[in-house]
Amino acid sequence: MAELKDIYAARVAEGAIRPDPAQEAVLPELERICVDLARPVPKPGFFGRRKPPEPVQGLYLWGGVGTGKSMLMDLFVAAVPVPKRRVHFHAFMQEIQSGLHEARKRGVDDAIVPVADAIAAEVRLLAFDEMQITDITDAMIVGRLFERLFAAGVVVVTTSNRPPEDLYKDGLNRALFVPFINEIKARLRVWEIQGETDYRQGRMAGAAVYFTPADAEARAALDAIWADLTQLGANDPVKGLHLRVKGRMVDLPRFHNGVARVSFWDLCGQPLGPADYLAVADAVRVLILEDVPQLAEGNFNQAKRFVTLVDALYEAKVRLVMSAAALPEDLYTLGTGSFEFERTASRLREMQGAGWGG
Numbered sequence: 001m002a003e004l005k006d007i008y009a010a011r012v013a014e015g016a017i018r019p020d021p022a023q024e025a026v027l028p029e030l031e032r033i034c035v036d037l038a039r040p041v042p043k044p045g046f047f048g049r050r051k052p053p054e055p056v057q058g059l060y061l062w063g064g065v066g067t068g069k070s071m072l073m074d075l076f077v078a079a080v081p082v083p084k085r086r087v088h089f090h091a092f093m094q095e096i097q098s099g100l101h102e103a104r105k106r107g108v109d110d111a112i113v114p115v116a117d118a119i120a121a122e123v124r125l126l127a128f129d130e131m132q133i134t135d136i137t138d139a140m141i142v143g144r145l146f147e148r149l150f151a152a153g154v155v156v157v158t159t160s161n162r163p164p165e166d167l168y169k170d171g172l173n174r175a176l177f178v179p180f181i182n183e184i185k186a187r188l189r190v191w192e193i194q195g196e197t198d199y200r201q202g203r204m205a206g207a208a209v210y211f212t213p214a215d216a217e218a219r220a221a222l223d224a225i226w227a228d229l230t231q232l233g234a235n236d237p238v239k240g241l242h243l244r245v246k247g248r249m250v251d252l253p254r255f256h257n258g259v260a261r262v263s264f265w266d267l268c269g270q271p272l273g274p275a276d277y278l279a280v281a282d283a284v285r286v287l288i289l290e291d292v293p294q295l296a297e298g299n300f301n302q303a304k305r306f307v308t309l310v311d312a313l314y315e316a317k318v319r320l321v322m323s324a325a326a327l328p329e330d331l332y333t334l335g336t337g338s339f340e341f342e343r344t345a346s347r348l349r350e351m352q353g354a355g356w357g358g
């Protein structure tokens with residue numbers, strides 16, 4: 001099995017990434033987990049009872065945006081020789097919530113038990129991207145859920161933008177959440193990546209982010225940006241992100257590594273509202289929005305949603321990459337609210353600036 005530092009060096013050699021001491025410093029931590037996970041799991045004992053494997057300390061990798069946390073995690077996950085799952089934390093919690101719902105419908109008393117056990121039966125390693133907890137229903141169950149997963153020998157590696165103490169900061173009933181923080185600190189080594197470089201900005205700086213008209217050339221440019229930011233090959237599967245907002249689903253089928261790609265009609269042609277767009281803005285760092293049409297007088301609803309979307313992205317400092325039929329000022333000039341649209345156009349201009357985004 002190749003060591004992670006060699007895999008990293010190979011990626012540097014082929015020009016995919018630049019050598020970065022702050023990233024290299026994380027590799028021994030991930031290597032340790034690789035080695036520990038590769039040790040054989042104890043055989044079922046007398047009476048076929050399965051002993052949980054020796055505990056392996058996971059990793060909680062946190063730090064600024066664009067410092068390469070997800071990239072490092074992907075490198076690690078690809079190399080680890082055990083049943084594993086890499087999943088966006090948000091998406092994982094959504095699955096958990098629907099699993100709990102199903103279990104309760106079946107009349108199970110303590111729904112967390114079968115849900116956690118089903119996961120533990122399938123994977124040895126859970127790798128989460130972007131652990132963050134904003135939802136009280138998630139906050140109230142993660143403690144017991146992860147306690148059970150850890151007890152069954154599941155190892156967790158996760159990225160986050162904040163230290164464990166700041167998870168669910170100022171959240172409702174936070175005292176009930178604190179045991180989860182303690183659990184995380186006990187089971188995972190907490191590591192702050194000290195990187196100074198925001199590579200995402202580096203990759204986007206100076207690059208065009210607004211393509212008009214929305215023709216084949218624009219599509220090819222967006223393909224290239226998507227491939228560069230996600231590091232996905234043309235045939236790699238994309239899991240997508242499915243956000244539950246007020247009991248309905250907002251689906252982003254093309255989502256990877258903080259980057260979502262979606263057509264205008266899929267996002268602004270559906271009956272979505274401010275809460276949905278806020279959830280999207282909260283979940284993505286870069287939104288690639290394709291095929292924004294020139295909006296006519298009859299497109300009031302789509303125009304209004306687009307305004308709401310841009311406001312949400314603007315507030316959340318999300319990077320927006322767009323292909324559109326016209327320049328921002330010319331997208332909506334005739335219908336109701338077209339005067340107010342000037343503000344949106346101006347925001348779109350500002351968001352194209354080199355210093356934009358976080």
Ligand SMILES: Nc1ncnc2c1ncn2[C@@H]1O[C@H](COP(=O)(O)OP(=O)(O)O)[C@@H](O)[C@H]1O
Pocket residue numbers: 016017018019020023064065066067068069070071072159198199200203228229230231257258
């Ligand atoms: N050392 C590096 N050299 C060049 N590009 C890098 C490097 N590390 C990461 N990147 C790229 O920068 C972007 C942001 O990295 P990512 O891992 O998504 O950051 P984070 O998860 O910390 O926000 C990605 O496109 C990634 O491939």
Ligand SMILES: [Mg+2]
Pocket residue numbers: 069070071129130159257258
């Ligand atoms: Mg990331």
